Structure formats: structure tokens, C-alpha cells
Amino acid sequence: MxxxxxxxxxxxxxxxxxxxxxxxxxxxxxxxxxxxxxxxxxxxxxxxxxxxxxxxxxxxxxxxxxxxxxxxxxxxxxxxxxxxxxxxxxxxxxxxxxxxxxxxxxxxxxxxxxxxxxxxxxxxxxxxxxxxxxxxxxxxxxxxxxxxxxxxxxxxxxxxxxxxxKAKPLPTRLINELLPETSGILLPRELNARRVPSELCSLLNRDPHSPFHRLIKRMTDRSVSTAVITDTAVITMIRNSLNNPLGALAAYKAARANEAADVEAMYRVLLTFWSAVRDVFPDAWGCDPRQSRLMHSAGIEAMGVLMDRIYAKLSGVSEDYKTVRGELESVAPRCAWTKGHWESLGVGWNEIQNTPRDIKRLQDALVRAYANQVKK
Incomplete structure (x- = not known):
């Protein structure tokens, strides 16, 4: 040399x-x-x-x-x-x-x-x-x-x-942020499956018309003071909906290996639903998770399950903003995002934690509240 x-x-x-x-x-x-x-x-x-x-x-x-x-x-x-x-x-x-x-x-x-x-x-x-x-x-x-x-x-x-x-201790959030920026044709199946949720998360954070605009914490956005929601929570919410056969986003997945997912249609669903969430719960939206459990990982994931239930009911009928907002308003009185108690759970609003048990209990509470309203 x-x-x-x-x-x-x-x-x-x-x-x-x-x-x-x-x-x-x-x-x-x-x-x-x-x-x-x-x-x-x-x-x-x-x-x-x-x-x-x-x-x-x-x-x-x-x-x-x-x-x-x-x-x-x-x-x-x-x-x-x-x-x-x-x-x-x-x-x-x-x-x-x-x-x-x-x-x-x-x-x-x-x-x-x-x-x-x-x-x-x-x-x-x-x-x-x-x-x-x-x-x-x-x-x-x-x-x-x-x-x-x-x-x-x-x-x-x-x-x-x-x-x-990918087999080393590389931060999951770093991989999540990189995935949407790669062409991906040579990536393993499990990484390709993570691409769409990551891409949708990036769109939600960048789009000025998105209710999540500049609210999602990303590894490259350390200086963004408005960010309050972890990208992991948003990606998990999206992935859960995609993996649920009756999920609001599942219908837009690629039907075959050589087909592409309809990301634009998925994004429209997310934009409509979460815009309605923001407007139905204005006092809880955009706050630090310590002041609002809606912005907490548990709240984001639980509301994602409610999204799937609402869209399953509305499927083939009307899924526009006005209708979705009406469905959410029927559940709003039972929610305690920033004060009070979750009566069906017997816990205060700030006692909900980011644990599998609490997330499941919160999901069940929201689904039960919605089901009871649908029966009336």
C-alpha cells in the first residue's frame, strides 16, 4: 500500500x-x-x-x-x-x-x-x-x-x-425512519412489511394538513419542541390496523406479492379519522402525554383499535369526515383524557400507563363504549 x-x-x-x-x-x-x-x-x-x-x-x-x-x-x-x-x-x-x-x-x-x-x-x-x-x-x-x-x-x-x-442492536426508531427513504426491492420480507407503517408515519408528520403535523418525535427531529408523540406509538397503531383482517387499513394492503399497497388510500383514512379525533378532543390534542393520555402511546394505540371498529361499521356506507366525527362524538362523554376518571376501568385519567395490560384495558373500554352507543 x-x-x-x-x-x-x-x-x-x-x-x-x-x-x-x-x-x-x-x-x-x-x-x-x-x-x-x-x-x-x-x-x-x-x-x-x-x-x-x-x-x-x-x-x-x-x-x-x-x-x-x-x-x-x-x-x-x-x-x-x-x-x-x-x-x-x-x-x-x-x-x-x-x-x-x-x-x-x-x-x-x-x-x-x-x-x-x-x-x-x-x-x-x-x-x-x-x-x-x-x-x-x-x-x-x-x-x-x-x-x-x-x-x-x-x-x-x-x-x-x-x-x-438489522441483526445488531440498532435502534428500532432509526430503522423506522430510514425505511421510507429506501427503494426496498432487495429488503427482506419482514423489513418490507415495516416500510408502509413507517412511510405513513413520515407522511403524517410532514404534511401541514395532517393533525399530526410536527407532533411526532423522530430521531432526526431533536430540536422540534412541538413533538409530543413517539413515532413508535403511531407506527404500532398503523401496523395493528394493517394486521387486523377487519382493520380500517387492511383493505388497502397488497393482495399479491407483486402488487403495491395503496398507501394513498391508507393515508386518506388516517387523515380523516385523526382529524376528527383532534376536533372532537381539542383540549387533549397536541399536549404533553403527562397532561393528556390521548397523546400517550396507550391512547394512540387504543384509539387505533376504535378506528378499526368505526370503519368496520361504516364500511360501504359513508366514511367522510362528518360521519366519522359523529361516531367519535358518541363516545367522547365516556373518555377521560385530561381529567376525571375512566368509570368503566375504575382508574383516574393519569393512571393509564404504557403497559400491555393498560393498553388492552383502554382498548376494551373504548370499544365497549362505542358498542353500547351503536345499540341505542
């Missing part, structure tokens, strides 16, 4: 995957990784567009790796995965192939340009904590294995980031 201020040159093996994507395997000095690769932090810009994919640095984790590396002659075989731009150059080595070579890869020389931070030729997909630690370690020349694939598509980079990390 040779190094100068403008490029890094290494011996590498080259192969292709995924319909012609160039993939390289090579070794590099540990401290050089952060010289050629940027860390693409997940954040939103002024236009609310999601940028990057990496979670914030975990300092304690980095410190622990540095302490290990500084012990001396240590073994560090864990590969760093990079997404590399087409600016890298590979020249195959000349000569005949060894006897018995299966032809899976080709040896050669890989030249990687070195640019300023923020404009580098590669991005770290997996191994940001290790890369940061290697840059700080005393043994900066320790050879580290690297796997690099050539793609400047942020969608592909995000997909690979999710796939690499």
Missing part, C-alpha cells in the same frame, strides 16, 4: 454482485479509513428531506475499542464496509491465472482519491465506531480489512446499512 496527500493505492480483489455492482476487498491502515471515507450522519435539512443514515457516535463504545487497540499486538479482523463512488480506479494485474482458480475474483491495484472531509470518495456503511477508534489509536498502521462496493446511490447505501445492522 502506498499513501500520499491525494490518493491511496492498495492491492485489492475485485468481483461483481447485484447485477454488475463492483465490489472490492483490500487491507488498509486503520487511521486511513477516515481519511478516505465520510460518515453520513442521519439528519433532516431545511426542507425536511432525510439525509444520511448513520446514528450518532457512541463515545463509550469508541473509547472501549481504542483501549483494546492500545494494548499492543491485537487481532482486529472485523471488516469495515464502505460505499465508494465511481471515482475509484481498479487496474487488473497481468499474468496467467493460477491452476485451479475458480475465477470468482480478480487481483489488481485499486486507487482511491483522498478528498477533503465532506467531499470524500467513500462513505462508511458499517463500522463507524471502529473507524473512529482506529483513527484515535496509537497503532494507526494496523492493517484493517475493508469491503467496498461502488455506488453513489443513497438508496443502495441505506439498504445495505439496514441489512448489515
Amino acid at each position: 502506498t499513501t500520499n496527500t491525494k490518493e491511496i493505492v492498495v492491492r485489492a480483489l475485485h468481483t461483481t454482485q447485484g447485477g454488475g455492482v463492483d465490489v472490492y476487498a483490500f487491507f488498509i491502515g486503520g487511521a486511513d479509513i477516515t481519511k478516505l471515507a465520510d460518515i453520513s450522519r442521519i439528519e433532516r435539512d431545511a426542507k425536511d428531506t432525510l439525509k444520511g443514515f448513520q446514528r450518532p457516535e457512541i463515545r463509550s463504545h469508541v473509547k472501549g475499542i481504542v483501549e483494546y487497540l492500545n494494548q499492543g499486538n491485537v487481532l482486529f479482523p472485523n471488516a469495515i464496509i464502505l460505499a465508494m463512488s465511481p471515482d475509484v480506479r481498479f487496474v487488473a494485474a497481468r499474468g496467467s491465472k493460477p491452476t485451479g482458480d475458480m475465477g470468482i475474483s480478480q487481483a489488481g491495484t485499486l486507487t482511491i482519491p483522498v478528498f477533503e472531509e465532506g467531499a470524500r470518495v467513500a462513505w462508511i456503511v458499517d463500522g463507524q465506531q471502529r473507524s473512529l477508534a482506529l483513527a484515535q489509536a496509537r497503532n494507526s498502521a494496523i492493517p484493517v480489512p475493508v469491503i467496498g462496493f461502488v455506488s453513489d446511490s443513497i438508496d443502495i447505501q441505506r439498504e445495505q446499512f439496514i441489512l448489515v445492522n
